[in-house]
Amino acid sequence: MTHTAQVVVIGGGQAGLAVGYHLRRQGVDFVILDAQTTPGGAWQHAWDSLRLFSPAACSSLPGRLMPPQTGETYPDAQHVVEYLVDYEKRYELPVERPVRVLGVYRDGPLLRVDTDSGTWQACAVISATGTWWRPFLPAVPGRGAFGGRLLHTVEYRRPQDFAGRRVIVVGGGNSGAQIAADLAYETQMTWVTQRPPRFLADDIDGRVLFDAATARRRALDEGRTDTGGVASLGDIVAVPPVREARNRGLLKASRVFTRLVPGGVEWADGTRAEAEAIIWCTGFRPALSHLAPLQLRGRRGHIATSGTRAVDEPRLHLLGYGDWTVPASATLIGVGRPAREAAREIAGLLA
Known part of the structure; x- marks a missing residue:
């Protein structure tokens, strides 16, 4: 069965929900396809004691402050899951799950999204699959x-x-x-x-890190001296x-x-x-195998982007992968601004 939408968002975690909020405000017809059986993104798979780096109010998606967790300055992963569940429901975001995206293809003036439950055709696609699903293990002898x-x-x-x-x-x-x-x-x-x-110093948390990352990107964009960003702090x-x-x-x-x-x-x-x-605990790589049919990777394996937009395929945006696209975009507090800009740019494309 073939479905249609102006925009298909791949991934129903924090990045997918944030851009869904802004697409709704732009009046765009969209669907969010999420491979998980329940809402909450990667947070529902985290270890039990995981804590955010910032207080709840400074770890929020656009439009809705995260409420504080009773007795905790830094909320745990389950509190984040509950917040994301409420966020998705509050804004009535059109999430379909579980839907696993198999590949994205050019289809004339449209992009075709093949899934394990049918095909979607869209004018634009936003990939928001994150990195959790592609853990990196170094090659070690023995x-x-x-x-x-x-x-x-x-x-x-x-x-x-x-x-x-x-x-x-x-x-x-x-x-x-x-x-x-x-x-x-x-x-x-x-x-x-x-x-x-x-x-880092004990009084530094995610708020300071977000400000440092943003200041570094602004300095680089304006041709000023590299501030070092988060790496300069610890x-x-x-x-x-x-x-x-x-x-x-x-x-x-x-x-x-x-x-x-x-x-x-x-x-x-x-x-x-x-x-x-x-x-x-050796990090992750972007989960982008679904984009392989578009053949956008360069010699170093990265897809060239301008902001969140793929340079060689302007109908595709990549959101929530960290500094590669936009500084701090892999965080709750940092994904809101690039999500807004991506939604605006796509609305302009559709117009």
Whole structure:
């Protein structure tokens, strides 16, 4: 069966909902296709103790402030899910789920979106699939010989699953620090990072990071000196659980090992450590396999964009993938502005 809409949005997480809000305000006919069975985007799959970096009021999508979570300055993932469920319902956004998009194709003056439940034809497509669905695992020698449990951030849930075991957490970003702090009390945890961890000052949270990213982009666009943005401040936001574990001396990181060996890991000098599980907090890549038929990737694998618009296919916008498209656009607070601009540009295209 073939369906039609002026705009097809692929992904019903925070980016898809934000752009849906602005498309509605522009009077555009659109549909949001979400592969998940329930609302909440990637947040519904996060580990139990995950915390936002900013207070609720500073972690909101356009048009609706996130209410505070009782007893918490920094809301947890379940609170975010509840907010997104309410947001979708409040604005009566036309989300269809579960619908898995298989590919996007040029079809004369239209774009064709093939799914596992039919085909859509649209004048424009917005890809808002994020990165959670494409975890990155580095190639490390000896992986096949290890014999223990290897998992990525996306598979971690709670410290009780590893109680009393020897666990190595790899990664010096926020995910690595939060999961290391989570495991520091109930496991024999070792934290390893590429470089010494850089904790931000305790009074810095997501609001400051958003302002820093925005100022850097503005400086670069205006030809001024690069301010360094978020990277100039540090890598890890000291949310309360991380701060507490750090202050107790439980977050002392070692340099990352060079290879895996049976039952553990080995460093370049031959030192070894036993491990029953390794959790790789090593980031993500954009989930864009559905756009492969458009053949837009350059030599480095990126799709060239101007803002959120694909340079070589002006009917396609990419939203919510971070600095690649717009600074901080992979965050709740940061996705609103590029969502508004994308909706305006598409409305102009349709006009």
